Amino acid sequence: MLKQIEGSRAVAEAVALCRPQVICAYPITPQTHIVEGVGEMVKDGTLTNCEFINVESEFAALSVAIGASAAGARTYTATSSQGLLFMAEAVYNAAGLGLPIVMTIGNRAIGAPINIWNDHSDSMSMRDAGWIQLFAETNQEALDLHIQAFRLAEALSCPVMVCMDGFILTHAYDRVDIPMQAQVDGYLPPYEPRQILDPADPVSIGAMVGPEAFTEVRYMAHHKQLRALTLIPQLSAAFERQFGRASGGLLRSYRTEGAETIVVALGSVIGTVQEVIDEMREAGTRIGAVSICSFRPFPLAALRDALQNAARVVVLEKCLAVGLGGIVSDGVRKALSGIQLKGYTVIAGLGGRAITRASLLQLFTDATEDELEQVTFLDLNAEVVNHELERESAARRSGPTAEAILRRLGTVASHIG
Amino acid sequence: MFQVRIHGRGGQGVVSGAEMLSVAAFLEGRYAQAFPSFGSERMGAPVMAFCRIDDREIRLREPVMEPDALIIQDPTLLHQVDLFNGFGPRGYILLNSTRAFEALGLTEFLRKLRFERVCTLPATEIALKHVGRAVPNVPLLAGFAAISGQLRLASVVAAIRDKFPAALAEKNVAAAEEAYAMVKKIRETADAQAN
Amino acid sequence: MTETGEHMATEMQEVKFYQTGTFTVGNRLLAEDERSVQANMQRTNSLNSGHRACQGCGEALGARYAIDAAMRATGNQLIAVIATGCLEVFTTPYPESSWQIPSIHSLFGNAAAVASGVAAALRVTGNSATRVVAQGGDGGTTDIGFGCLSGMFERNDDVLYICYDNEAYMNTGVQRSSATPPAARTATTMAVGKEPGNVFGTGKNMPLIAMAHNIPYVATASVANLRDLEFKVTKAMGIHGARYIQIHVPCPLGWGSLPADTIKLARLAVESGLFPLFEAEHGELSGSTKIRSKVPVEDYLRPQKRFAHLFGKEPDTARLARIQAAADRNIARFNLLPQ
Numbered sequence: 027m028l029k030q031i032e033g034s035r036a037v038a039e040a041v042a043l044c045r046p047q048v049i050c051a052y053p054i055t056p057q058t059h060i061v062e063g064v065g066e067m068v069k070d071g072t073l074t075n076c077e078f079i080n081v082e083s084e085f086a087a088l089s090v091a092i093g094a095s096a097a098g099a100r101t102y103t104a105t106s107s108q109g110l111l112f113m114a115e116a117v118y119n120a121a122g123l124g125l126p127i128v129m130t131i132g133n134r135a136i137g138a139p140i141n142i143w144n145d146h147s148d149s150m151s152m153r154d155a156g157w158i159q160l161f162a163e164t165n166q167e168a169l170d171l172h173i174q175a176f177r178l179a180e181a182l183s184c185p186v187m188v189c190m191d192g193f194i195l196t197h198a199y200d201r202v203d204i205p206m207q208a209q210v211d212g213y214l215p216p217y218e219p220r221q222i223l224d225p226a227d228p229v230s231i232g233a234m235v236g237p238e239a240f241t242e243v244r245y246m247a248h249h250k251q252l253r254a255l256t257l258i259p260q261l262s263a264a265f266e267r268q269f270g271r272a273s274g275g276l277l278r279s280y281r282t283e284g285a286e287t288i289v290v291a292l293g294s295v296i297g298t299v300q301e302v303i304d305e306m307r308e309a310g311t312r313i314g315a316v317s318i319c320s321f322r323p324f325p326l327a328a329l330r331d332a333l334q335n336a337a338r339v340v341v342l343e344k345c346l347a348v349g350l351g352g353i354v355s356d357g358v359r360k361a362l363s364g365i366q367l368k369g370y371t372v373i374a375g376l377g378g379r380a381i382t383r384a385s386l387l388q389l390f391t392d393a394t395e396d397e398l399e400q401v402t403f404l405d406l407n408a409e410v411v412n413h414e415l416e417r418e419s420a421a422r423r424s425g426p427t428a429e430a431i432l433r434r435l436g437t438v439a440s441h442i443g
Numbered sequence: 444m445f446q447v448r449i450h451g452r453g454g455q456g457v458v459s460g461a462e463m464l465s466v467a468a469f470l471e472g473r474y475a476q477a478f479p480s481f482g483s484e485r486m487g488a489p490v491m492a493f494c495r496i497d498d499r500e501i502r503l504r505e506p507v508m509e510p511d512a513l514i515i516q517d518p519t520l521l522h523q524v525d526l527f528n529g530f531g532p533r534g535y536i537l538l539n540s541t542r543a544f545e546a547l548g549l550t551e552f553l554r555k556l557r558f559e560r561v562c563t564l565p566a567t568e569i570a571l572k573h574v575g576r577a578v579p580n581v582p583l584l585a586g587f588a589a590i591s592g593q594l595r596l597a598s599v600v601a602a603i604r605d606k607f608p609a610a611l612a613e614k615n616v617a618a619a620e621e622a623y624a625m626v627k628k629i630r631e632t633a634d635a636q637a638n
Numbered sequence: 639m640t641e642t643g644e645h646m647a648t649e650m651q652e653v654k655f656y657q658t659g660t661f662t663v664g665n666r667l668l669a670e671d672e673r674s675v676q677a678n679m680q681r682t683n684s685l686n687s688g689h690r691a692c693q694g695c696g697e698a699l700g701a702r703y704a705i706d707a708a709m710r711a712t713g714n715q716l717i718a719v720i721a722t723g724c725l726e727v728f729t730t731p732y733p734e735s736s737w738q739i740p741s742i743h744s745l746f747g748n749a750a751a752v753a754s755g756v757a758a759a760l761r762v763t764g765n766s767a768t769r770v771v772a773q774g775g776d777g778g779t780t781d782i783g784f785g786c787l788s789g790m791f792e793r794n795d796d797v798l799y800i801c802y803d804n805e806a807y808m809n810t811g812v813q814r815s816s817a818t819p820p821a822a823r824t825a826t827t828m829a830v831g832k833e834p835g836n837v838f839g840t841g842k843n844m845p846l847i848a849m850a851h852n853i854p855y856v857a858t859a860s861v862a863n864l865r866d867l868e869f870k871v872t873k874a875m876g877i878h879g880a881r882y883i884q885i886h887v888p889c890p891l892g893w894g895s896l897p898a899d900t901i902k903l904a905r906l907a908v909e910s911g912l913f914p915l916f917e918a919e920h921g922e923l924s925g926s927t928k929i930r931s932k933v934p935v936e937d938y939l940r941p942q943k944r945f946a947h948l949f950g951k952e953p954d955t956a957r958l959a960r961i962q963a964a965a966d967r968n969i970a971r972f973n974l975l976p977q
Contacts, residue, residue: 028469030465030466030468030469030470030475032462047759047762047763048755048758048759048762050755050758075762076762077758077759077761077762079754079755079758079793080793081751081754081789082785082786082788082789082792083785083786083789085747085748085751085785085786086748086751086754086785086786086789089744089745089748089751089752089755089786090751090752090754090755090758091755092742092744092748092752092755093719093742093744093751093752093753093754093755093756093757093758093759094755094756094758094759095755095759096742096752096755096756096759097717097755097756097759097760097763098759098763099758099759099762099763101755101759115745116744116745116748119744119745123744142481143481193478193479193481194478194504197478197479197481198476198477198478199461199462199465199466199475199476199477199478200475200476200501201469201474201475223717223740223741223742223756224740225714225715225716225717225739225740225768227740228737228738228739228740228741229740229741230730230735230737230740230741230742230743231741231742231743232720232730232742232743232744233730233732233733233735233743234726234727234730234731234732235732236732238732239732239733294504295504296502297501297502297503297504298502298503298504298505300502301502301503380505380506381504381505382505382506382508383503383505383508384508
């Protein structure tokens with residue numbers, strides 16, 4: 027059924043359709059509306075057979091989820107940014123124990139400096155914990171991916187993170203198609219645990235593993251993600267058959283046929299990128315884009331296929347490997363191992379800075395003319411940076427950097443983009 | 444694609460105004476995208492919200508840089524925030540004020556615009572009269588529908604009923620109807636003058 | 639028999655206590671349902687032998703009694719959650735597990751939260767027969783697990799949380815926790831300097847904190863009185879909601895005591911007043927075990943090398959007096975001496 031609702035609400039309704047049994051979450055901007063949405067549905071009886079637990083921290087949230095999942099319940103939680111870090115120990119634990127928990131990440135920057143706006147640093151911080159990470163381009167895809175996520179998680183006994191851009195998607199009203207319960211039931215069978223705490227058939231979960239077996243256990247986790255590379259496209263195809271629309275998968279190409287330049291990105295920015303691609307294609311530039319949906323497992327082979335005929339690749343990322351440059355770029359580079367082409371990393375949108383059509387047009391034009399540095403910080407205010415560097419070299423007690431920069435920028439309320 | 448940018452202060456319903464606008468467009472079978480630009484959430488701080496309306500799926504995710512319409516919910520923002528950034532000469536402006544543009548020091552600015560596409564509206568007063576709260580978003584929404592023709596009044600009314608509980612919805616509907624009629628009249632007068 | 643040799647048939651035979659210093663009674667003198675679980679050949683041995691605990695480990699003893707009692711009380715329908723710590727390490731030496739019941743070990747600080755999750759899953763799947771017990775050491779409970787435990791209490795989740803209190807982070811090499819008593823030597827409160835051993839802080843009385851949450855049942859227990867321990871666990875399992883039991887479990891390695899002295903030391907801790915045995919319901923004290931024959935704290939402290947620096951040629955009379963004062967405060971507060 028078509029609705030015009032907030033992205034968070036769409037996700038809440040999708041999660042509810044998946045018949046979750048235990049939901050536990052701790053509030054953090056910008057995930058709050060999702061959890062409030064499911065909480066309300068449980069409380070007013072719309073969502074039945076579901077326990078909604080208000081916990082005292084994110085660490086508790088994922089820990090409660092671990093217990094519930096191990097005891098055989100379909101379990102869901104959500105967080106962002108600082109909250110994801112606070113539960114970091116449990117994130118690794120859940121993956122290591124093979125528990126099919128589904129968690130929404132409302133992507134938000136990680137402090138310091140504290141910042142509530144969107145970028146991908148939170149999901150990226152947990153990229154090697156063993157969770158599957160799927161990135162949504164639109165609110166429709168965000169809700170669709172949750173349905174796929176439960177099935178994927180339970181098929182593999184592996185937790186799944188569905189990542190959606192905070193504010194840009196979570197707080198945007200969009201037209202979405204909410205599936206019917208029967209459709210979801212037809213796609214997502216009841217949870218059948220691979221392991222369960224059951225007095226009738228006792229098992230010990232979470233034993234210590236020494237040097238003699240740890241490698242093998244970890245290899246199994248690695249192997250599981252490699253299997254996901256096959257399963258994710260299969261589940262995406264099955265989703266299309268059941269619901270009638272394309273959604274998910276490993277990655278998606280846009281006008282890459284004959285493209286000399288290909289832009290790679292994750293999440294909602296792809297929409298703006300596609301608009302610029304259209305404009306440039308109209309003017310005769312052979313440019314296209316690839317959006318990565320499955321960031322973990324990272325689709326090396328599929329990406330290689332998609333990019334190998336280009337002359338240059340521009341990786342546009344909303345995250346930063348401090349001191350190194352790009353995070354996504356590393357994966358892209360690995361995918362293109364042995365293939366000679368020009369690669370550019372563009373760090374953009376950090377802490378919620380708007381990525382504008384105008385900036386991208388200039389950026390992509392520079393790229394096609396190979397007038398880009400290896401690593402570019404899009405729309406970096408060099409004047410402010412240089413001023414701060416001068417200030418710091420002038421006096422030892424130069425004070426907090428962030429505050430000094432804010433003071434230099436002046437009132438921000440009047441800025442549009 | 445038609446792009447609207449709404450300026451106001453926290454507590455004036457800027458965000459829900461954009462949302463209702465998107466719902467109204469949806470009810471007419473169109474695609475719409477509405478989203479806020481957040482500063483820290485506190486009452487009185489300048490806030491912006493955006494709404495795009497189109498007949499095809501909207502992919503663009505940047506803030507509205509070149510608005511086709513500006514809805515200004517609080518005139519005290521006029522000389523504080525760069526409200527007209529990116530605004531072209533053919534755009535629509537709806538300004539919440541009991542005073543005319545001239546009295547607000549915008550005479551020069553107005554000269555470059557299509558005068559039948561801009562108007563002021565005492566939205567806060569209309570809201571107070573019908574709803575009892577100084578939240579001008581609904582009258583401005585109706586006024587926008589009237590001046591731009593982008594939405595039918597019936598769609599605005601339906602969006603209002605979708606958003607508010609019954610009793611409050613009807614009060615807002617009354618406010619919307621008054622605002623719509625007022626702006627429609629201004630527009631008709633202006634059109635007549637133009638011809 | 640009377641003088642004339644007649645049986646006094648209607649007189650009830652009084653049970654006499656033979657062993658000095660305890661109330662231990664041979665099981666055969668009691669009714670079946672009053673006998674220790676451990677006397678029963680059909681006991682579950684939920685924590686089976688073969689685990690790797692030290693000789694004389696108080697925690698291994700306490701856990702075995704507690705879990706078997708919980709199993710009997712629930713008709714063997716129990717799921718155990720274990721925090722990282724001695725118990726977890728010595729019961730699950732890869733590739734073996736000494737747990738005969740379903741058990742999960744997640745992290746150090748989240749046993750209470752994981753248990754809350756298990757309880758939620760049981761509720762939502764309509765399973766009212768299976769119950770949950772969470773376990774942690776003092777470190778995992780009063781320090782790193784404090785937040786999750788408080789959350790579980792506040793939600794009144796249906797979990798019995800058992801804290802095995804050996805008064806330090808034993809598994810990692812005897813470091814101080816917030817449960818470490820004043821003056822005790824640990825690896826991070828060495829017996830050197832002007833104030834050797836742990837400082838005299840404000841203490842963190844976890845049972846009182848549990849009581850402050852107004853949960854249905856809080857109790858302290860000791861391996862010195864295993865019947866009392868079983869009784870309290872059984873009673874707790876008959877209650878629904880958040881419950882907390884703290885069991886005092888001497889650690890020969892960490893305390894520097896003889897393995898054979900574990901139960902004796904636990905008894906001395908109780909008899910000196912330093913470890914009061916009491917129960918509380920919904921935040922109100924509901925009962926305490928009276929001290930049979932009070933001993934000075936020194937009797938308890940002397941056999942432990944972790945307090946050795948308080949004794950010797952020049953005993954630290956000032957600090958010993960402070961410890962005695964703390965014991966006396968407990969006696970007054972929990973009404974531990976018969977009037």
